[in-house]
Amino acid sequence: MPAIQLTATNYDQAEQQFTDLLEMENLDQKVAAQPSIVSNFENALTTAINAAYGESAGDNSAHRFLQRVLYRINRLKLFWYDDLRRYTNERSAYLRTVRDQIEAAWQEWELTQLDxxxxxxxxxxxxxxxxxxxxxxxxxxxxxxxxxxxxxxxxxxxxxxxxxxxxxxxxxxxxxxxxxxxxxxxxxxxxxxxxxxxxxxxxxxxxxxxxxxxxxxxxxxxxxxxxxxxxxxxxxxxxxxxxxxxxxxxxxxxxxxxxxxxxxxxxxxxxxxxxxxxxxxxxxxxxxxxxxxxxxxxxxxxxxxxxxxxxxxxxxxxxxxxxxxxxxxxxxxxxxxxxxxxxxxxxxxxxxx
Missing domain, CATH: 1.20.910.10 (Heme oxygenase-like)
Incomplete structure (x- = not known):
């Protein structure tokens, strides 16, 4: 089956879904009880990783989507003097899984740029x-x-x-x-x-x-x-x-x-x-x-x-x-x-x- 091609608009929609997940109360428990709430986002994530770091790497829309998602997770390590509810999931196991999945593929790709x-x-x-x-x-x-x-x-x-x-x-x-x-x-x-x-x-x-x-x-x-x-x-x-x-x-x-x-x-x-x-x-x-x-x-x-x-x-x-x-x-x-x-x-x- 050929790989799914996502447009920049599709990635924007997936990112918005992810942004909503970031502030969801009891995110880990809800994902465990109802995995379908993250299925669209995860499909976009898999597609983007292949498009950005796979054999035909070079899709700027995919790179942008992945780096924006990763940044939204990473920024929780800093305090922004904003609504405290935004830090509800700062230690979420699900967010850590998403971060690790992106970083593993991305860092491997980055290291290929150097001897x-x-x-x-x-x-x-x-x-x-x-x-x-x-x-x-x-x-x-x-x-x-x-x-x-x-x-x-x-x-x-x-x-x-x-x-x-x-x-x-x-x-x-x-x-x-x-x-x-x-x-x-x-x-x-x-x-x-x-x-x-x-x-x-x-x-x-x-x-x-x-x-x-x-x-x-x-x-x-x-x-x-x-x-x-x-x-x-x-x-x-x-x-x-x-x-x-x-x-x-x-x-x-x-x-x-x-x-x-x-x-x-x-x-x-x-x-x-x-x-x-x-x-x-x-x-x-x-x-x-x-x-x-x-x-x-x-x-x-x-x-x-x-x-x-x-x-x-x-x-x-x-x-x-x-x-x-x-x-x-x-x-x-x-x-x-x-x-x-x-x-x-x-x-x-x-x-x-």
């Missing part, structure tokens, strides 16, 4: 040198075609779209990082805590990075509520968030997470300089670009901390698994570049409209 077998052969000295070499290369990379578009061509309509998509992460700056800070005290933990504290403005809301992002939105009369522009967020950006949730939730992935965070902090200033250059060319106010300036300044320092005081010491401490730092670094770069390309495509579409 993991070669990375596994690296010894500690090679890992440390690879981290230093990557850090040097990513600190100030050559301008790509997308970078030149942002700096030299993007209009205010495109800039607004960039802000809308960026608000998805920018308004909850660093939240997922909280999950990896607990545990034994040492120099690595202390450095990670310093990074986290600076992201949170040293406990002052006026200095928190998300406040600077909200100020940029306010300059354009845009909505400053977290997730306001969720429907504009490309699946490639959602995948970065979901990947972050996974790595911070599973302590076995601690090295992989910190390799990824090292890339994020090292490469961040180069990306933010593109957005800052666009804002300056558009002659926007200081408030409309303050977030970029802050990040360029602070992330240059954070990148050095992550390399010298987190990644390199972790390689020494876990010599047999040090290669996982490179896996995390390379995977974060790959997924970040994919997300960046999606943001540029969305900005171009906004300009055409």
């Amino acid at each position: 993991v077998a070669t990375l596994q052969q690296l010894n500690v000295a090679q890992v440390k040198q690879a981290l230093l070499d990557r850090g040097d290369a990513d600190l100030d990379p050559a301008l790509s075609e997308d970078s030149r578009y942002l700096r030299e061509q993007m209009s205010e309509a495109g800039y607004r779209r960039v802000l809308a998509i960026g608000s998805f992460d920018g308004l909850v700056e660093g939240s997922r990082m909280c999950a990896i800070l607990g545990g034994a005290a040492n120099e690595v933990q202390s450095t990670l805590t310093r990074v986290m504290i600076e992201e949170y403005g040293n406990g002052r809301l006026s200095r928190k990075h998300s406040t600077y992002f909200a100020q940029m939105l306010e300059e354009f009369g845009m909505n400053t509520e977290p997730e306001s522009y969720f429907d504009l967020v490309p699946w490639e950006v959602l995948a970065c968030a979901n990947h972050n949730f996974l790595l911070t939730d599973c302590k076995r992935h601690f090295l992989r997470y910190n390799g990824g965070l090292t890339y994020f902090e090292v490469a961040g200033p180069a990306a933010y300089r593109n957005y800052l250059a666009a804002a300056q060319r558009l002659e926007l106010s200081a408030a409309a670009m303050g977030y970029w300036e802050l990040h360029i300044r602070e992330d240059e320092r954070h990148g050095r901390w992550m390399l010298d005081d987190v990644a390199l010491p972790l390689a020494e401490k876990y010599p047999e698994n040090a290669w996982e730092l490179i896996l995390g670094y390379d995977q974060e770069r790959l997924m970040g570049e994919r997300a960046g390309g999606a943001i540029v495509r969305s900005a171009r579409e906004a300009e055409q409209k």
Whole structure:
């Protein structure tokens, strides 16, 4: 029998069904007593996994559906200062099953994008040198075609779209990082805590990075509520968030997470300089670009901390698994570049409209 083909509309309907399930009282008991209430959603889930990660992978509608469903589950790990009833099923066994089903297929597909077998052969000295070499290369990379578009061509309509998509992460700056800070005290933990504290403005809301992002939105009369522009967020950006949730939730992935965070902090200033250059060319106010300036300044320092005081010491401490730092670094770069390309495509579409 040929595989069922679902349209974007069908996936939207399945996602709405899933959204209703999220807030259903006694979800696990109801699913056990009446499995038919989830049959339509589960059929869509199976179809989407095959379409996104199977032999003929590449269905963007399927990718979008899966990443949105996964994010709706993952976001329950954070508190949003909203209706408490929304957390009714935060420890649901059924939701955990859905999450695990998506993650298993998705992560296997993601790992095929990299030569993991070669990375596994690296010894500690090679890992440390690879981290230093990557850090040097990513600190100030050559301008790509997308970078030149942002700096030299993007209009205010495109800039607004960039802000809308960026608000998805920018308004909850660093939240997922909280999950990896607990545990034994040492120099690595202390450095990670310093990074986290600076992201949170040293406990002052006026200095928190998300406040600077909200100020940029306010300059354009845009909505400053977290997730306001969720429907504009490309699946490639959602995948970065979901990947972050996974790595911070599973302590076995601690090295992989910190390799990824090292890339994020090292490469961040180069990306933010593109957005800052666009804002300056558009002659926007200081408030409309303050977030970029802050990040360029602070992330240059954070990148050095992550390399010298987190990644390199972790390689020494876990010599047999040090290669996982490179896996995390390379995977974060790959997924970040994919997300960046999606943001540029969305900005171009906004300009055409």
